[in-house]
Amino acid sequence: MEVEHPQAYFFGDIGEFWAERTEVHKAASQGQAGQLQRLIRSGASVNVVAVDSITPLHEACLRGQTQCVRLLLEAGAQVDARNVDGSTPLCDACSAGSLECVRLLLQHGAKANPALTSRTASPLHEACMGGNSECVELLIGRGAGLEAYDLYYGTPLHVACANQHLNCVKVLLNAGAKVNATRLHDTPLHHAAKAMRVEMIQILVEFGANIHARDVHEKKPVDYTAPGSPSSACLRLYETTPMSLQQLSRLAVRRELGTRALKAVAQLDIPKILISYLSYQ
Template sequence: MEKEIVPSRSNFFGEIGCWVERTPMHEAASLGHALRLQQLIQSGAPRAQVDIRTVHGSTALCNACAAGSPECAKLLLEYGATANPTLTALTATPLHEACIRGNVDCVQLMIAEGARLEAFDIYFGTPLHAACMKQHVDCARVLLNAGANVNAARFHETALHLAAKENNVDLIEMLVAFGGNVRATDNLSRKPIDYTRPASLSATCLEFYESTPLSLQQLSRVVYRRALGSRAEEWVSKLHLSPRIISYLSYR
């Protein structure tokens, strides 16, 4: 017999919506059960509003993205779920949840649905910060190709600081390729290299980028992507360029 999770009470806090205990809809989304989720919505189950929040501030769409279920996420969006729910001290956006868990399909879906790339979570920062903190390189690449600000700061800490802390050379190289500032300082006046171990791969990589100016080719890519921002992917496919150049501009 399926266990029903009945909300004991609800609270309404202005623009951030109605908050309740975890509902069957949240449960279905968190498990990736698209059919069950659809049945709950269509049957008018108690509190089956698609944007209702749990006491922890999560919407069902947040749960679906955390679970890595694009099927559930698409279903919720079709029924009017908000891609950009209002952030509070307790909440993260669906895009943040997808980046935290490394669910690249959900990241792509949420970006296509207009999720804000610079939405700021009080703990993680931007979605790019979340992806880099959790070392999800593919998610970070999707965000950057979509126009995420590579030098966005979380308490003056950039994604490059996080990549350096995690000793992730792949992330470091990609962030620099998208214009990451190797000399950016955080609130402790520390650069990314200051968070690496001497002679480590990440330290050697950052030392190289600090001492070697970007080539004209690299600068052209940075300027191109900075100028077009979130429209870079749209426009690059319309240019009469070779597949190799397109691949370079898109960092594929």
């Protein structure tokens, strides 16, 4: 006959490890705001952690439970707590694509650029991985590093291209992300070519992507496209057609302005049609 052992039930601060999720974790995860509020009023710690260092705030952010996130933060939840993989609640909110949770965390001082570890990506990487372009815009507005480098994925632009999230690609490029950043010689254009996404290839080239870049296998982006496919035809055309002076000028201006481009261009004393062209509108 099996003997059931009663589950140890404790509340503690971050740094201690508990084998199971607590009632606070459960309420935060399931969006039970009333239950969570009662637990907090009864003295339950909002910083209790499970064996994997998951806090109730992580749980709420992973599931986009905005009201619970607000209650936890107002009760003193540690906004930049890390789980066993090094992810912060902001990483989880970005992964879930919860714009309101992201906004709440940033308002309470969450770091848009937490130190990267070998096991975790930045909040901006997570937002790009999930194709959450609104979160990408919000993070960039709060100073998220466009060139944050992840060992497995490269830059956020690499991630957006590899996961075929065109809107994220557009936001990153317009904000000044380096179009020819490399990871093991792979460029974002290599990823777009592998996915055979013509529109993504076009916008990358418009922002100055090097169509002749070679990866660690000495392959150019076009080498990853199917012969005769629209993406192959697109890249072949770029390879054989010189860039116009107009396009070269736009690239020169954008390259000089870098991440200040959008704001600076809008303030130039030039016709609106030129401002639109320089802003890729």
